[in-house]
Amino acid sequence: MDKKKKGKIISIFLIAIITLFISWILILLVGTSFTKACSGFYKGILGSSYNISEVLVKMSPLLLCSIGISVAFQTNFINIGADGQLYIGAIIATIVAMYFNLPTILVLIIALILGFIFGGMYSLIPGILKSKFGISEVINTIMLNYIAIGITGILVKTILMDKSGYFPMSPEIEASFPIIIGKTRLHLGIIISIVLALVVQFWLDRTKSGFYIRAIGQNVRASRCAGIKINKNILISAMLSGGFAALAGVFEILGVQHRLMVGISSDFGYTAIIVALLANNKPKNCILTSLGIAALQVGSLSMQRYAGVPSSIALLIMGVIVLLHLGNEALFPFLYKESK
């Protein structure tokens, strides 16, 4: 056991070194200096208070989606559909802001509540298909992503279109979550999402209903024997999962983008799966892992600005880290050899 733990720690360093090595080769291939690229990466994340705030802005939707995904993964509901659920939240937020003539504070609250409900309902579709009919949710959630993006595309060309131009996007939405630090895009949503991560963690750890969710993830058969209603809990986790992802969409519209259009999610829903995975499906760990992935993405974008390294490097590095992490026991067997 001790050996295993030691192996894990060494593997972390190994992965970091391999990742750096791969990045180094890639940067060499592009023909820019490695130090310049690193300096760009570093500055992009920590260069100024604005850069730090951008990491947090990016972290917020990743965190919210990954909280939901963590809960869903606990019951083995493999929700690949966070991206679509995020769009549903964004659509609801836009509709509420455009059509509900209410004070800003009410618009924000109603958008959050309705967004959560509709996102949850959207995620219930594959939830019901899985729990009642045994159809794999993996494919359904993927298809629902495409459908949600399609619905967004139709809406921004019809009832939600900005009539002053003919661009496929909604008018600018005035209602906004308060900005925490002036001159940045850092909105209240980041604090709310961190609090939510802790609350959900508490719910999973300390309450009976949360225990049921975790129990199913650990052993379906034992849970069923213990009298836990499997289907009901899958539905609960599916709904919560969709709801949280939709909240990310609400915050993106009312906190960051202020306009609905296709493309408001840069694959947040997919990236969040990786965030949840690296957090071992624990919402409180998602806070750190989402910060890490957000920093990686913001840093790579900055690396492109400073040193001309193609942005695809972020995808590549993310893929490498995840693959090495997932396969660390299979790839570095020598670290674990003498265990047992």
Place this chain on the structure above:
Amino acid sequence: MIALITSIIAAAIRIATPLTFAGIGEAINEKSGVINIGLDSIMLSGAFVSFYVCNKTDNILLGVFAGLISGIIISLFHGYLAIKGKANQTIIGLALNFFALGLTSFLFLVGFGTSTELPTCRIVSNISIPLLNKIPILGEVVFSQNIFVYLLFLTIILSYIIMYKTSWGISLISVGENPKAADTAGIDVKKTRYLACIINGLLGGLAGSYLTLAQLGFFMENITNGKGYMALVAVILGKRNPLGIFLAALVIGVADATQIRLQTAGIPLPSEIFTMLPYFVAMIVLLFSIKNNKDPLALGTPYERNAR
């Protein structure tokens, strides 16, 4: 009218070909109990490597071969992490998609640079089968195709026979349904699964080669554009049966081909409605086939001999 039907079916076959190749590979993979949603990564690497080799050597056969190898490498890597590493198969697939998209885009940019000159490669030509190509509709859409389409028909028949008529097919299914029983019966669970992964990589790589070497003759970033996910839809719709997958892919193809023709006929609806059509069709068909839709019992779960 006949011209329209011919044209729609021909288009459907073109759209269905890569989906069916990748879909059959995935079905075999899933039958063995390993789910790989990273089909896009296999196709993308197949497409890029085929293009790269064909562009440099001007040899199509070499290109296809290289594409197959790259597909197998990606799929085997997935298999290794899933079978040996016992990692979550869905997430490895997803990570591979990120990885392959990043890698191919990166290499394409580094290898060909930014310019307005389109780097191209040769593509395979159509082969008409004498006499048979005179049959109305069928002659044109089935018997005047490129080598990939004939290979597809061969693959469908062969994989059907392998999956349902051979002993290996039976062991494949038993490994996916009940690996413990299969193991007891003397079937090598891991070997069977690895072999399934190799087949998946081979067919996925072929699907990628088809895109660059038969359909387009050039490569672009993210050239698969989510076709891997579409192939997964075909696998589910076709209930993991090669013929079913082909039919499902044809349905997707017909939906896609029809939407383009409806638009040119001037039907004034937002184009997204048509773009979503295949997914809607898939969801609806899925709903109607609810009763006889069953995943292999051990799908997604690694096999541990000592586990209870």
Place this chain on the structure above:
Amino acid sequence: MKKFITIVLAIMLTLSGVFASGAQESAADDGTVKVALLLSGPANDQGWNAIAVAGLQAAQEKYGIETSIMENLGITDTEAAYRDYASQGYDLVIGHGFQFGAPAAKVSADFPNQYFMATESASQTENMASYVTSCNEGAYIMGMLAAYMTKSNIVGVEGAMVQPSITKELEAFKLAVKEVNPDIKVLSVYINSYTDVTKGKEAAISMIDQGADVLYHVANQAGTGLIKACEEADILALGNSYDQNSISPNHVISSTSYDIPNVIVKAIENVINGTFSGGIYNLGMADDIVQIAPYHSFDSVLSQEVKDIISERISQIKDGSFVVPTIETPTN
């Protein structure tokens, strides 16, 4: 294992910090003009984005400016990119596409001494300008060419997305065809993607199957698929964005090309001379920004009469005696 990724990233961050400290800091401001270009897609798309990159490179050679490019920029990261370039002291930040307009306008307020630009957008501020190419003028000429070249009396046009800068081309194309010969049928289709080349090709084949023998596209990268379809079916194609004849020399009659390089060079000139000012600028044939690519091998195929009519119309558009209508919503 829980804090796994954080540890990895912390290590990477520290190491990159170590490397970074070794980097030579270029002098903060030595008077060199710095220009950045933001692209929504890949820089090597052999189309829309590639011509903008070419423009930046041209300006770099001409004026010795310092440049930087960001490709594949998602909508979510646009504002941050503008802001980061601005705070790095870039004098001009250019976004290539309508979606860059709003973020550019927003950021421009916080950096009053620097300049911002977006193409095809409708936003403007004191120090932010939108350069809109009147690409419908080029599409009109393409429509006329298609009408003169068709034998089947059916032509087709393929658009990427329903949005003003694309719709106005499709509509101008249709108008031009009808002006030459009202009996010609024009098929049109939007494929809902800028990048899906197989879809671009399928849509083209569907129009070819319906008898079209000249096709035009306004679909960036995806349009390359259309030209390939024309090549295979041995019918005629009209290119877009730049001279696409090289893709299929025997099938591409001509192309609408946008001299985006020149737009960028002009904007940079204005920055250097201190004459850059905010606003919305329409640039068309009269400004030599929208151009008609040479006929190449089709020079001998086209009759002198047709060539004369075309060049007559081009000069009418240039001197303003003929105005190509701008229709920004699709009609049927």
